[in-house]
Amino acid sequence: MIKTRDTTLSIVLISGLLASTELMANSVPELDCLIEPNMVIELSSPVSGVLDSISVDRSDTVTQGEIVATLKSDIEQVKLRASQETLNLNKVEQKRSIELYRDNAITLSEKEQSDHELAISELEVESARANLELRNIRSPIDGVVADRYLMPGEFIEDNPILKIAQLNPLRVEVVAPVTYFGRIEIGKHAQVKTEFGSFDRLVAEVVVVDKVIDAASGTFGIRLELPNEDNQIPGGLKCSVRFFDENEEADYVNLHNTGIEADSVAQPATTEQLGTDDNRISICRRIGPFKDKDRLQLLMDALENAINDFQVHDDMDATTAYQVTTEVLSTRADADELKAEMKAAGVKDIAIVKSTKGFRISLGLFSKQQSAHNRQASMAALGYETKITQQTLNKATYWAAVTTEKTEDELSGLVQAANVKGTDNLLYQSCSTEILASGGS
Numbered sequence: 001m002i003k004t005r006d007t008t009l010s011i012v013l014i015s016g017l018l019a020s021t022e023l024m025a026n027s028v029p030e031l032d033c034l035i036e037p038n039m040v041i042e043l044s045s046p047v048s049g050v051l052d053s054i055s056v057d058r059s060d061t062v063t064q065g066e067i068v069a070t071l072k073s074d075i076e077q078v079k080l081r082a083s084q085e086t087l088n089l090n091k092v093e094q095k096r097s098i099e100l101y102r103d104n105a106i107t108l109s110e111k112e113q114s115d116h117e118l119a120i121s122e123l124e125v126e127s128a129r130a131n132l133e134l135r136n137i138r139s140p141i142d143g144v145v146a147d148r149y150l151m152p153g154e155f156i157e158d159n160p161i162l163k164i165a166q167l168n169p170l171r172v173e174v175v176a177p178v179t180y181f182g183r184i185e186i187g188k189h190a191q192v193k194t195e196f197g198s199f200d201r202l203v204a205e206v207v208v209v210d211k212v213i214d215a216a217s218g219t220f221g222i223r224l225e226l227p228n229e230d231n232q233i234p235g236g237l238k239c240s241v242r243f244f245d246e247n248e249e250a251d252y253v254n255l256h257n258t259g260i261e262a263d264s265v266a267q268p269a270t271t272e273q274l275g276t277d278d279n280r281i282s283i284c285r286r287i288g289p290f291k292d293k294d295r296l297q298l299l300m301d302a303l304e305n306a307i308n309d310f311q312v313h314d315d316m317d318a319t320t321a322y323q324v325t326t327e328v329l330s331t332r333a334d335a336d337e338l339k340a341e342m343k344a345a346g347v348k349d350i351a352i353v354k355s356t357k358g359f360r361i362s363l364g365l366f367s368k369q370q371s372a373h374n375r376q377a378s379m380a381a382l383g384y385e386t387k388i389t390q391q392t393l394n395k396a397t398y399w400a401a402v403t404t405e406k407t408e409d410e411l412s413g414l415v416q417a418a419n420v421k422g423t424d425n426l427l428y429q430s431c432s433t434e435i436l437a438s439g440g441s
Helices: 002-026 074-102 108-133 248-257 293-302 332-344 369-381 408-418 433-437
Strands: 031-043 049-054 067-071 136-138 143-148 162-177 189-194 202-209 219-226 238-244 283-290 309-325 351-354 359-366 387-404 427-431
Touching: 031 143, 031 189, 031 219, 031 369, 074 108, 162 238, 162 369, 189 219, 283 293, 283 309, 283 408, 293 309, 293 387, 293 408, 309 369, 332 351, 332 359, 359 369, 369 387, 408 427
Parallel strands: none
Antiparallel strands: 031 162, 031 238, 049 067, 067 136, 143 162, 162 219, 189 202, 189 238, 202 219, 283 387, 283 427, 309 359, 309 387, 351 359
C-alpha cells in the first residue's frame, strides 16, 4: 500500500518536473521596456513669415487637419482678391468673344485667345488660394501637443512651431538578449506593466522584430503596439513586458482544475504535503534576507512559540550592476561644463565622479543591462557618447534557518502578524537540518 503511494507520487513529481522544464525552455523572462509615442512631429511652416496666432498649448489634444497656428496673410489675401477680380473680368470678356465670334466679328484665333486668358485667370485664383492656405498650419496627425516653441509675432523660417506626439497607439520598445532571438515573433502578445501609474490589463502586440543583431551588446530590438484610445497612458514611461502564448491562459486554468497549484509544478513535494494536519513533521526552512541581525532577532523573538530552533547565517550576495558614464575628462572644469550642457539639454540624474585618470559624468547605475542600454541610447539621441561598465557589488545579508511544524503559508501569516519593520518581502526556502547542526555566525 505504501509502495503504491510512493510510486504514484514519483510519477506525479517526474511529470511535473518534465512539464516545468518544457515551460521554462520555451519561456522568455520579463524584460525592461520603454513606452514611447507612436510618432513625434516637430511641426513647422512650409513658407516663411510672421506668426500671427497659435490656437493650442502644451497638453492640448489636436485632430488631423485642425488649424493649430496661422501666419500673417494680409498680402496673400489681397492677391487672392485681385486674382478673383481678374477672373471675373475674363469671364465677361470670354462670354462677349463667343457672341462676337457667332456674328463673325472676330476670328477664331481671337476667340481662342479669350478662352486661354480665362483659363489662366482660373489657375491664378487657385494658386493664390493655395498660397493663402499655406499660412494655415494644420496638424498632420491626431495627437497631443508635447511642446510649444514660438509665440505670435516671431518670424518663422525653418524653425518648428509645435511638437505633436501621437499617443494612440503607443510604441513599446524592448531590447532583448540575443538568446531569445527566434522565440518572439510578429503577432505575439505581451503583458505590459508600467513603472508608475495604475494601468491594468495592458496588452500589446509585437509589430516589429529586428533582423539585425547588435554585435557589440548582443541584443536585438522588438517593437510592440499598445492601444491607447483615450490617451490615458502617457508616453515616456519605463515598463516591463512579459510575453505569453495565445493558449497560456487556458493552460493556467487547466492546472488549477487538476487540484495542483500552477506555481507548484516545478517544485518537489515538501514534507507538509506528505503529512497530515494531525501528524505534522518538523521541517527546516530558511527565512530571509534581512539587512541587519537586529531585525532578524526581533522576528525570531516574535515567532518563539511557532519555531523549535533557529540559527543565523550570513550570506555575501554578489550582484551585477551596469554604470553608464562619459569618457574621462581631464579637468574638473571640463566636467562641470559638460554637466551644465547636459542639464540644459534636459538630461536628469547625472553626477560627476572622480577616477584615477580624471573625471567622468555618471548617468546612472542600473541593475539590468537593458536599462543601461536604454539610457545609453537616449544619450546617443542627444549627441552624447557614453560607455557601459559592468560592476560587481557585494552586499551582506542575513538568514534564519528554523525548524517548525508550520506550513509556509502559516509561517508567512505569523511573520506578517509580528509586524516587524523590513519583513514585507522575505523569502521562504526549504533547507536541510544539517544547516542547523553546522551552527550560525
